[in-house]
Amino acid sequence: EPEVTQTPSHQVTQMGQEVILRCVPISNHLYFYWYRQILGQKVEFLVSFYNNEISEKSEIFDDQFSVERPDGSNFTLKIRSTKLEDSAMYFCASSETGEAFFGQGTRLTVV
Amino acid sequence: DQQVKQNSPSLSVQEGRISILNCDYTNSMFDYFLWYKKYPAEGPTFLISISSIKDKNEDGRFTVFLNKSAKHLSLHIVPSQPGDSAVYFCAAILSSDSGYALNFGKGTSLLVTP
Numbered sequence: 001e002p003e004v005t006q007t008p009s010h011q012v013t014q015m016g017q018e019v020i021l022r023c024v025p026i027s028n029h030l031y032f033y034w035y036r037q038i039l040g041q042k043v044e045f046l047v048s049f050y051n052n053e054i055s056e057k058s059e060i061f062d063d064q065f066s067v068e069r070p071d072g073s074n075f076t077l078k079i080r081s082t083k084l085e086d087s088a089m090y091f092c093a094s095s096e097t098g099e100a101f102f103g104q105g106t107r108l109t110v111v
Numbered sequence: 112d113q114q115v116k117q118n119s120p121s122l123s124v125q126e127g128r129i130s131i132l133n134c135d136y137t138n139s140m141f142d143y144f145l146w147y148k149k150y151p152a153e154g155p156t157f158l159i160s161i162s163s164i165k166d167k168n169e170d171g172r173f174t175v176f177l178n179k180s181a182k183h184l185s186l187h188i189v190p191s192q193p194g195d196s197a198v199y200f201c202a203a204i205l206s207s208d209s210g211y212a213l214n215f216g217k218g219t220s221l222l223v224t225p
Contacts, residue, residue: 004154035213042217043155043200056212091154093213099145100213102154 002026006092006103013082013110021077021106023092032075033093033100034067036060043091049075082110114138115203117216124223130188132219134201137182141203145213146175146186149198158199159186191223 005024013019025032034046047057049067066078075094079086087110093100116135124130132146142163147155161168161175161184168175174187188195201216 006154033212035215043213043215045212045214048212058212093154099157099160101157102147105152105154107152 004092004094004101004103006090006106008106009104010107011109013108015084015110016081019079019082019108021079021090021092021108023075023077023103024073025075025092025094026096026101027073029094029096029101031055031095031100032067032069033095034077035091035093035102036088037091037105038085038088046077079108082108084110086110113217114141115201115214115216117199117201117219119219120217121220121222124191124221126193126223126225127190130186130191130195130221130223132186132188132199132201132221134184134186134216135182136184136203136214138203138205138214139179139182140205141214143204144175144177144184145202145204146173147200147202147215149200149218155200188221191221193223193225196221196223 007022032049035043037043045058047061048055064080068076089105091105092103114137145160146158148158149155159170159173159175161177166177177184198218198220200218202213
């Protein structure tokens with residue numbers, strides 16, 4: 001069964017460093033998303049991506065964040081200068097139409 | 112601004128009984144609702160959905176009911192099994208040509224005891 005895969009499963013980084021979280025969406029899907037879940041809180045929408053551009057983003061997705069689909073298969077989330085409060089589980093998702101399918105998540109720990 | 116609310120953070124049910132998870136929403140323009148199940152350290156897994164034009168959708172042991180006038184939906188699991196123990200998230204979307212953002216509730220942790 002096709003699935004969304006995310007790497008790495010756990011990323012530890014120093015505050016102020018740049019991180020890139022990687023995702024391989026399901027191959028025939030057209031819509032791509034990043035969500036995050038801070039420990040103990042709800043899953044929050046960050047950004048959606050369609051037709052090679054951002055289609056929607058939340059107030060969380062500020063200038064520190066960017067997304068890219070560099071090669072037609074990967075979908076990346078870059079955080080330029082990480083802050084302690086960026087520590088969370090980051091989930092990538094993709095959809096064709098209807099429901100979104102999520103990856104297993106990347107746990108980002110900023111120290 | 113919490114557009115999707117799950118007011119019960121946890122629920123405990125005996126195996127074989129019915130589990131009822133509730134969800135309320137504030138935006139009457141939502142046109143699609145979904146339930147996701149999440150185990151610790153895993154991504155949310157899609158469970159069942161319902162379009163706003165329907166009031167019930169059933170898939171095996173899982174049934175979702177939608178009451179648009181009350182802006183309320185519920186997920187029924189019958190019979191509940193220990194493997195159903197997980198966090199259940201209600202989500203709602205406004206669909207558009209450019210995709211959509213899932214608005215999640217805070218989740219309800221279901222524990223099914225033997």
